[in-house]
Amino acid sequence: MTLRRIRIQGLGVIDDAELELTEGLNVITGETGAGKTMVVSGLGLLLGARADAGLVRDGAAQAVVEGEVDVPADHPAARRVEEAGGDAEDGLLLVRTVQAGGRSRAHVGGRSAPVGVLTEVGEHLVAVHGQADQWRLRDADQHRLLLDDAGGEEVAAARAAYRSRYDEWQAARARLAELSRTSVERELRIAMLRAALAEIEAVGPTEGEEVALRAESERLTHAEELRNAALVAHEALGGADEVGEDQPFVTGMLSAASTALAPVAAHDEELAGLRTRLDEISYLSSDLAADLASYAGGIEVDEQRLDEVHRRRAALSALLRRYGPGTTELLAFARTTAQELAGLDVSDEDRTALGRRTAELAADVGRLGAELGALRLRTAERVGREVTAELRHLAMGSATVSVHVGQRVVDTADGGSAAAAGAAAGAAAGEGEGGAPAQVPLPDGRMARPRAHGLDDVEIRLAANPGAPARSVTRAASGGELSRVMLALEVVCGGGGVPTYVFDEVDAGVGGRAALDLGARLSRLARSSQVIVVTHLGQVAAHADRHLVVRKSTDGQVTRSGVTVVVGEAREAELARMLGGVDDSQAALEHARELLARRATMAGP
Template identity: 55%
Template sequence: MLREIRIRELGVIDDAVLELSDGLNVVTGETGAGKTMVVSGLGLLLGERADAGRVRAGADQALVEGVIEVTADHPAAIRAAEAGADVTDGLIMARSVSATGRSRAYIGGRSAPVGLLSEIGQDLVAVHGQADQWRLQRPEQHRLVLDGYAGEPVAVAVKEYAELYDALQSARAELDSLTVAHRERVQRLDSLTVALEEIERVDPQPGEESALATEAERLSHADSLRAGAQDAQVALMGNEDQVDDAASTVVDLVSHARAALASLTEHDPAVAALDGRLRELAVLTADLGGDLASYIADVDVEPGRLDEVNARRAAVTTLMRKYGDSVDEVLAWGQSAAAEAADLAGTDDRIEALQAQVGDLEPRLAASAHTLSQARQEAATTLGERVSDELTHLAMGSAHVEVVVRQHEAEDGLRLPDGRTVRLAGHGVDEVEILLAANKGATPRTVAKAASGGELSRVMLALEVVTASGDLPTFVFDEVDAGVGGAAALDVGARLKALSEHAQVIVVTHLAQVAAYADRHLVVHKEDDGQITSSGVTAVKGAAREAELARMLGGVSDSKAALRHARELLKSTGS
C-alpha cells in the first residue's frame, strides 16, 4: 500500500509530504488550498497524461514521488522487477513534468516508460474521481465487476467456457482454412499426381545422365573407335595375314631385344635387370593386345542401340528440365512431392474429423455458456440488491441499481439450449450492464449516463464496499461526498470505514462527518506571503484535529460550539 507521497511544485503545492497509514486516510483543507492536487499528483504517479499547466508558476518542473509497500511476489513488484527496478525494500515510483510539457517516469531507481507506471498502477491503486470513474464508464468493466463479485461459481464456469471456446475457435479456423482452399488442394494434388506418374514411368536411376552421355558419345564414334583400336592391336601383335619375316610389331621388337641380351645376363647384373624389364614389357604388351581385342569385340553396335540411348537421354533431360538440375535432384523432388500428395490426399479425412469435432464442441460450449449465464444472472440479482441497499446509506435512498445480463442474437453465433442463436466471445455470450434509476419511477439507464459525478462516485463506493475482495490494496476517492450532508454524510464515512477494513482508502473530502472516521487525518493548508500562495500538508491529531473538524463544521476553528460538536462527532464515530 501507499506509505508516502511527496509532491513538489504541482499546482499551488510548493513541497508537501503525505505520510499515509493503513485503513482510512482523509485529506481535508480550505477551498483553494490544493486538496485536489493530491489526487492529481497521484494520477501523474499512476501514468496519467502530463499537463504542463499543472506545474507551479515560476517552477521548472513538478515532481511526484510515491513509496509503496509491496511484497516481492505481488504482480506489481514482479512487473517492476522485470523492467529492471529494484524492489528489495518496496517500490519507489516517481514522475516529473517540466514546464515545457516533457514528462519522465522512474520506477525503483530506473528510468521507465510512462505506460509502465499505468500498467503497474492498475495492480496497486483504483482512483475514483468525479471525472474518472473508469470502471463504470467502460462497458466491459461491468462484466468484470460482476464476475469478481460472483467469485468461484462464475470463475469455474468462465474457465470451462474459455477452454471449450478456444478449442472450438481453433477447430473452426482450421476447418475454414481447409474448406476455402479445397479447390487449390485438388488442383495441386492432380498436378503432383501427374508429375509423380511421369517420374515413375521414366524411372531414372542415380547418376544415369552421366552414364548415358558417355555411352552416346561412344556409340556416335563407334566406327572410328573400332578402326583405331584395330590399328593399335596390329601394331602391337600383328595379324594372321602378315607374312613378312621382319620384326615389324612391338611383340617382335621386344622379343628381338630380349634375344640380344639373353647371352649376356650372367655377366652383368645390370643387364639381367634390363632383361627383367623387357620381360615385363613383353607381358604388358601381350595383355594390352588382348584388351584391345576385347574392346574391338565390344565396340560392335547393336542395331538401334544409339537411338535407344538418345531417346532415354531425352526422357531423362525432360524430367531434369521440370524437376531438378540432376537425376538426384529429380528423385529428391519426387520424394517430397509424394509426401505432399499423401498429406493432400488425407485432407478430406481431416475435414471430416474437424467437422465431427466442431459438431461435438458446439453443443458442449452452448451448455457451458448457459451455465455461465445462469451463474452470472444469480450473482447479478444479489449484487444489484446489495448495491441498492448500500446506496440508501449514501444519501441515495431513492436510487435503485439493476445488473442486467443479456445476450445478443446473431445468425452466425452459438445456438443455445433454448433455441436462440447468440453472439459469442471469449468471455461468454453475455453482455453485462449496471443500470441506475437515480429516483423512484425513473427508467434505469447505464450508470455512467444516469448518475451525476457525485452520484457516480457513491455508486462506485457502494460497489467497492459490496465487492471488496482485497485484490487492490489502495482505493482513492475524490469528492465522493459531493451533494451529501448531515446524517447521510455519516453513512458515507461509515461505508468508507467499512471498505478500509479490507484495503487502504484515501479520501479527499470537505465533510467533517466523513473526516471523523479517519485513521489518519491530513490537512492541506495554504500560506500567503503577499505575493506567492503555496500549500503544504500536515497530519493532525488531538486538539489540532478537533480544530480542523470544527472549521469544517462551522467555518472557524476556534468556535466553542463547533469544537464541542467536533468532539461529539469524534466520539460518535469511535475515533
Template identity: 55%
Template sequence: MLREIRIRGLGVIDDATVPLGPGLNVLTGETGAGKTMVVSALGLLLGERADSGRVRAQAGSASVEGFVDVAADHPAARRAAEAGGDVDEGLILARTVAEAGRSRAYVGGRSAPVSVLADLGHLLVAVHGQSDQWRLQRPEQHRVVLDAFGGEAVAAPRERYADLLQQWQAARRELADLVTEQRNRAQRLAMLTAALEEIEKVDPQPGEDDRLREEAERLGHVDTLQEAARSALVAMSGDEDQVDPQQTSVVELVAGARAALGPVTDLDPALGQLSARLTELGILVNELSGDLASYLAGLDSDPARLAEINDRRARITGLLRTYGDSIDEVLTWSRSAAAESADLAGTDDRIEQLQARVEELAPQVGQAAADLTAARTAAAQELGRRVTEELAHLAMGSAQVSVDVRQHEGEEGLTLPDGRVVTAHGHGVDDVEILLAAGPGVTPRTVAKAASGGELSRVMLALEVVTASGDVPTFVFDEVDAGVGGAAALDVGARLHALAQHAQVVVVTHLAQVAAYADQHLVVRKQDDGQVTASGVVVVDGSDREAELARMLGGQSDSKTARQHARELVAATAQQPATPRKGRRRRASAS
C-alpha cells in the same frame, strides 16, 4: 500500501510531503488549498497523462515521488522488477514534468516508460473521482465487476466455456481453411497425380542418363571406332591379309628384340633382366592385341538399338526439363510429390473428422455458455440487491441498482440450448450492464449516464464495499460525498471506514462527518507571504484535528460551539462499528 508521497512544484503546492497510513486517510483543507492537486499528483505517479500547465509558475518542472510498501510476490513488485527496478526494500516511483511538456518516469530507481507506471497503477491503486469513474464508464468493466463479485461460482463455468470455445473455434477455423482451399487442393492433387504417372511410365533408373549417353556416342561413331581399332590391331599383331609386306608389327619387333638378347643373357646379369622385361612386354602386347580383337568383334553397327536409345533419351530429357536437372533429382521430386499427394488425398477424411468435431463441440459450448449466463444472472441479482442496500446508506435511499445480463442475437454465432443464436466472445455470450434507477418509476439506465458525478462516486463506493476482496491494496476517492450532508454524510464516512478494513483508503472531502471516521487526518494548508501562495500537508491529531473539524462544521476553528460539536462527532463515530447492520440507517448526535 502507499507510505508517502512527496510533491514539488505542482499547482499551488510548492513542496509538500503526504504521509499515509493503513486504514482510512482523509485529506481536508480550505477551498483552493490544493486538496485535488494531491489526487492529481497521485495520478501522475500512476501513469496518467501529464499536463505541463499544472507546473507551478517559475518552478521549471514538477515532480512527484512515492514510496509503496509492497510484498516481493505482489504482481506490482514483479512488474517493477521486469522493468529493471529495485524492489528489495519497497518500491519507489517517481515522475517529473517539465514546464516545456517533457515527462519522465522512474521505477525502483531506474528510468522507465510511463506505461510501466500505468501498469503499476492498475495493480496498486483504484482512483475514483467525479470525472474518473473509469470502471463504470467502460461497459466491459461492468462484466469484470460482476465476475469478480461472483467468485468461483462464475469463474468455474467461465473457464470451462473458454476452453470449449477455443477448441470449437480452432476446429471451425481449420475446417473453413480446408473447405476454402478445396478447389486448389484438387487442382494440385490432379497435377501431382499426372506428373507421377508420367514419371512412372518412363520409369527412369538412377544413372541411366549417363549410361545411355555413352552407348549412343559409341553407336553413333561405330565406323570411326572400327577403323581406329582395326588399325591399332594391325599395328600390334600384323595384318593377316599381308596388304603391306613391309609393315612390321609390334609383336614381331618385340620377338626380334628378345631373339637378339637371348644368346648373351648369361654373359651379363643386367642384360638378362632386360631380356626378362622384354618377355613380360611380349605377353602384355599379346593380351592387348587379344583385347583389341575382342573389342573389334563386338563393335557392330546396330541402327535399331541406336534409335531405341535416342527415343529413350528423348523421353528422359522430357522429364529433366520439368522435374530436375538429373534423374536423381527427378526421383527425389517424385518421392516428395508422392508424399504430398498422400496428404492431399487424406484431406477429405480430415474434413469429415473436423465436421464431426465441430458438430460435437457446438452443443457443449452452447451449454457451457448457458451455464455461465445462469451463474452470472444469479450473481447479478445478488450484486444489485446488495449495492442497492448500500446506496440506502449513502443518501440514495430511493435509488435502485440492477445488473442486466443479456445476449446479442443474430443469424450467425453460437446456438444456445434454447435455440437462440447469439454472438460468442472469449469471455462468454453476455453483455453486462450495471443500471441505475434514480427513483421509483424511473426507467433504469446505464449507471454512467443515469448518475451525476457525486452519485457515480457513491455507486462506485457501494460497489467497492460490496465487492472488496483485497486485490487492489489502495483506493482513492475524490469528493465521494459531493451533494450530501448531515446523517447521510455520516453513512458515507461509515462505508469508507468499512472499506478501509480490507484496504488502504484515501479520501478527499469537505465534510466533517466523513473526516471524523479517519484513522489518519491530513490537512492541506495554504500559506501566503504576500507574493507567493504555497500549500503544505500536515497530519493533525488531538486539538489540532478538533480545530479542523470545527472549521469544517462551522467555518471557525476557534468557536467553542463548533469545537464541542467536533468532539461529539468524533465520539459518535468512534462508538459505531465499521460495518453497520443492513437495513438500518445510522443516527448521529451531529448533523
C-alpha cells in the same frame, strides 16, 4: 498491497509535500484553495494521466510526483514493471515528471518507461473515483468485472471452465479452417511442400556439412603445396636423413648448446635452470619434427575425391540458395515443412472427425456460457438490491441500481429451431457468410455469438428517480452521484478489484445523517482495501485511520502548501474547523470528540 508514500514537488500551490499513507482509511482535508485537489491531480499523474504544463508551480522548472507501493513479486503490477525493465523486488517506485514546457517523463522501478506503462501499472493498483474520472464505469468491460467480483468463487470457477473450453474450441476452429481451404489451394500447397522435402531429402545434408566440405576442398586443392611446405619445415628442424653434416639444423644446434652447458651447470643454479629450459625446447623441436613428418605423409593428392567434394558443395549450395543461409537453417526449414505437410495432408475421415469435434466443443461453449450467464444473472439481481440499499445511506434514497445481463443471441434462419441450431453449430467451425462471427448453440436451441469472457453483455444502470427509465450509470448520474454509486458498488462487490481506492468529492451534495453513513461505508470498504478520500465533511473525516491536512502558508509574496498528519488535539481542532468553521469553538470541539468516540459503532455493517 499498499500505497505507502507520495511525494509532490512543484505542483500547483504545493511546493514540496510528502504524504505518508497507511492501510485502511486515509482522509485528506484542508481549507478551500489549500491544494487538496493537487494531491489527487498528482496521484493521477503518477497513474499515467495526461500531463498539463499548467499544473507546474509558477517559477518551478518542473513538477515531480513520486510514489512508493508495497506489492508482492507475483502481483500483475510488479510483473508489468519487470517486463518494462524495472526493479520490483522490494516494492514499486513510480515517478512522473512534467516540465514547465509541457514535456513529460515516467520512471517505473528505477527505469525510464513510456507513460503508457504507468497507466497499465496504475490500473492494477489504484481506482480513482472523482467527478471527472470514472473510468471503471465508463468502460463496459469493467461493469462485467465488477459483477464477476461480486459473484465470488462460484462465478470465477464457471468463468474458468468456460474460458478453457472456449480456447479449445477456437483452436479446433482454426485447425478446421486451415483444412477447409479450397481443395485446389490446399493441393498446390501440399505439392509445393512435398517437392521441397523431396529435394532436401535427395541431397541429405547434415548440420555443419558446408563448413567441413569447404575446409576439405581447400586442403585437397592445395595438397602438393601443403606437403612440400611440411617437408621443408621438417628438414629445417633436422629430422631428414638427407641433411648434410655441414648444414646446420635446429635439433642439432640445440643438442650442441646443451652439451656445452652440461659440464658446468652443476656449479650454478641459474645456469642449471637455463639448461633445463634448453632441453625442453630440444624435446619440443623433436616432437614437432615428427609431427611435421606425419602430416606430410598423410597429405595425398586425390583428384577423384576433390571432384566429389566439388559436386557435393554445388548440390548443397543449390539448396542453401533456396531454403537457408546454412545447413542449420536448412534443416530447421525441413522440420517445419514436414510438420505443415503432416497437418495439411490428412484424410477426409480425419477432417470429418475434426468437424464433429469442433461442433461438440461449440455445444459445450454454449452450455457453459449459459451456465455462467445464469450465475451472473443471479448475482446481478443481488447486486442491484444491495447497491440500491447502500445508496439510501448515501443521500440517493430515490435512486435504483440494476445490473443488466444480456446474451448476444442471434436468430436462426427458420425461427430458431433446435434442428437448425444443431446444423448451424456444425457450420460454425469457421466464419459465417460475409465474415460474420462464429456462433454456438444454446441449450434452448437458440444461437449465440461467444467471446472469451462469455456470452453476456453486462451494463450497470441507474434510475435516478422513481418512474425514471434506467440508463447506463455514466449517463444517468452527476459526478458526485457517480462517486457514490461507485462507492456502493465497491462495498457490495467486495472491493477486491484493486488494492487502493481514491474518492475525490464523493461527499458533494451530502450532509447530515447521510454524511455519517457515507463515512461508515468508506470505513467498511477500508477493511479490505486501502482507501484515500478527499473530503470537506467532518462526519467523513472522523472515520479516518490516518488524517492528513493540507495547509497553505504565505510570506506575503509566495503562497505554498504542505501536508501534515494530525492526531490527538490537532485532529480534534481540524474536525472542529470542518464542522463549525473555526477550530476553537467549544461546541464544535465537543461535536468532534463525539464523532471520534462513535467512530467504531458507525463503522459497523
